Amino acid sequence: MNKIQFPQDFIWGAATASYQIEGAVNEGGRGASIWDTFSQQPGNVKNGDTGATACNSYHLYKEDVSLLKELGVSSYRFSMAWPRIFPEGTGSVNQEGLDYYHRLVDELLENNIEPMCTLYHWDLPQALQDQGGWEVRETVDAFNEYAKTVFESFKGKITKWITINEPWCASFLSNYLGVHAPGKKDLQIATTIAHHLLLAHGRAVQSLRQIDGDAEIGYAPNAGWSEAYSSSEEDKQAVRRANGWHIEWFMDPVFKGEYPDFLVQWFKEQENVTVPIQDGDLEIISSPIDFVGINYYTGNIARYDEGNGLFHVENLNFNYDHTDIGWPIYPEGFYKLLKYISDRYGSVPIYITENGACYNDGVENGRVNDVKRISYMKTHIASVNRALHSGVNIKGYLAWSLMDNFEWAEGYDMRFGLVHVDFDTFERTEKDSYYWYRDTIKKAGYDLSE
Numbered sequence: 001m002n003k004i005q006f007p008q009d010f011i012w013g014a015a016t017a018s019y020q021i022e023g024a025v026n027e028g029g030r031g032a033s034i035w036d037t038f039s040q041q042p043g044n045v046k047n048g049d050t051g052a053t054a055c056n057s058y059h060l061y062k063e064d065v066s067l068l069k070e071l072g073v074s075s076y077r078f079s080m081a082w083p084r085i086f087p088e089g090t091g092s093v094n095q096e097g098l099d100y101y102h103r104l105v106d107e108l109l110e111n112n113i114e115p116m117c118t119l120y121h122w123d124l125p126q127a128l129q130d131q132g133g134w135e136v137r138e139t140v141d142a143f144n145e146y147a148k149t150v151f152e153s154f155k156g157k158i159t160k161w162i163t164i165n166e167p168w169c170a171s172f173l174s175n176y177l178g179v180h181a182p183g184k185k186d187l188q189i190a191t192t193i194a195h196h197l198l199l200a201h202g203r204a205v206q207s208l209r210q211i212d213g214d215a216e217i218g219y220a221p222n223a224g225w226s227e228a229y230s231s232s233e234e235d236k237q238a239v240r241r242a243n244g245w246h247i248e249w250f251m252d253p254v255f256k257g258e259y260p261d262f263l264v265q266w267f268k269e270q271e272n273v274t275v276p277i278q279d280g281d282l283e284i285i286s287s288p289i290d291f292v293g294i295n296y297y298t299g300n301i302a303r304y305d306e307g308n309g310l311f312h313v314e315n316l317n318f319n320y321d322h323t324d325i326g327w328p329i330y331p332e333g334f335y336k337l338l339k340y341i342s343d344r345y346g347s348v349p350i351y352i353t354e355n356g357a358c359y360n361d362g363v364e365n366g367r368v369n370d371v372k373r374i375s376y377m378k379t380h381i382a383s384v385n386r387a388l389h390s391g392v393n394i395k396g397y398l399a400w401s402l403m404d405n406f407e408w409a410e411g412y413d414m415r416f417g418l419v420h421v422d423f424d425t426f427e428r429t430e431k432d433s434y435y436w437y438r439d440t441i442k443k444a445g446y447d448l449s450e
C-alpha cells in the first residue's frame with residue numbers, strides 16, 4: 001500500500017500575494033501602500049529590498065499562469081492590491097487597477113484554473129495609514145467599500161474570496177512586535193487593530209451575501225502550533241496562552257462570537273490592554289463563512305518561563321531540522337493543529353491556503369535540486385492526509401508559494417517558491433519540487449517509498 005492518497009475531487013493549488021510578486025509599484029495608477037513606505041525605510045527589510053520590482057508579475061502574469069497550467073493545479077490563490085483599486089484608499093476607483101486583475105482572472109479562467117482571491121494581504125493604502133490606518137474604524141468602512149467594489153466587478157468570475165490574510169501578522173507582528181509594516185510596538189494599538197481587522201472581515205462577508213449569493217467567502221488566520229514540554233499545569237497553561245494568541249484570538253470571535261475570555265483577562269490584568277468592542281461588533285464578526293484557510297509552516301515545544309514575553313512561555317530549540325529561514329520542521333504539529341481546529345470549531349470546510357518551506361537553493365545547469373523542499377512537502381502533505389482520514393473536513397491544499405518572491409522583512413534572500421526567480425532578469429526556473437508536486441497532483445497523492 002504505502003501510498004498517501006487523496007480523493008479525486010481534492011483541490012490542489014498554489015498561492016502568491018500582490019506586494020510579494022507584482023512589482024510595477026508606480027504603474028497602472030497604483031497608489032502607495034504601507035509596505036512601499038516600510039520597505040523604503042532603512043533597516044526594516046534585509047538588504048534594503050523592496051517590492052518595487054519583485055517578480056514583475058504585473059507584466060509577466062501570463063507566464064505565471066502558464067506555470068500554473070503546466071503544474072496542473074485547479075486553484076490559484078492570489079491577492080488584489082487595494083492601492084491598485086483605490087490609490088487613495090477610498091474615493092475614485094482606478095479602472096486600470098480593475099482592468100489588470102480582470103486580465104489575470106480571464107487568463108486563469110481560460111486555463112480552467114479557479115481564482116481564489118485574497119482582498120487584504122497586508123498592502124494597506126498609505127493614504128489610509130496617514131489617517132490612522134487599521135487603528136481607526138473608518139478604515140473598516142473603507143475596506144468594505146473596496147470589497148463591495150471588487151465583488152461587483154468580478155461577480156460571476158471570482159467565486160472564492162478570502163477577506164484577510166493572517167490577521168495576527170497584520171496586527172500583532174506589525175504593530176506590537178514591529179517586524180512588519182507599519183512597524184509599531186504598542187500592544188493596545190495592535191489589539192485594537194486585530195479587532196478592526198476582524199470587523200472588516202465580518203462586514204465584507206455581509207456585503208458579499210448582498211452582492212453575490214453564488215460566491216464563497218472565508219479568511220486565512222495564522223496557525224502556528226505550540227505543544228507543552230511537560231504535562232505540568234504551568235506548562236500546559238503557558239502553551240494554552242501561546243496557542244490562544246495565534247489561533248483562538250482570531251478564530252473564536254468568528255466561529256463562537258466571542259474572544260477567548262482567559263486571554264482577554266490576561267491582557268487586562270498583565271498589560272492593562274482591552275479590546276474596543278462596540279455593540280453589534282461580534283454579531284458582524286461571527287457572520288457565517290463558507291470555509292477557513294489555514295496557513296501552517298512550523299510548530300514547537302514550549303514550556304512555562306516566568307517573565308518571558310507576553311505569556312511567560314519559552315519556545316525550546318531541540319535542534320530539530322530547520323528550514324533556511326530557521327523555522328523548525330514539525331509536520332506532526334500540522335496534523336495536531338488540524339485536529340484541534342476541527343474539534344474546537346466543527347466541520348467548517350478547510351483549505352490549506354499556505355504551506356511550504358524556505359530553501360534557498362540556486363540554479364545549477366538549469367536545474368534547482370531542492371530535495372529538502374520535496375521532503376518537507378511529503379511530510380506535511382502526509383499530515384494533511386492523516387487529518388483528512390481522521391475526519392477533518394479538508395477540501396484542498398495550496399502550496400506557498402508558486403514562485404520565489406519578496407518575503408517581507410526577509411527580502412528576496414528567503415525563497416519559498418516551487419519556481420526559482422532571478423530577481424534581476426525575472427527568469428523563472430521550475431525547481432525539482434515543482435515537478436514532484438506536478439506528479440503528486442496528477443496522482444492525487446504519492447508513494448511513500450518514492
Ligand SMILES: CCOCCOc1ccc(-c2cn(C[C@@H]3NC[C@@H](O)[C@H]3O)nn2)cc1
Pocket residue numbers: 017020165166169173177179295297354400407408
Ligand atoms: C520578534 C519576533 O519576531 C519573529 C518573526 O515572527 C514572524 C512570525 C510569522 C512570520 C510569517 C511569515 N509567513 C510567511 C508569509 N505568510 C503569508 C505569505 O505572505 C508568506 O510570505 N507567515 N508567518 C514571520 C515572522
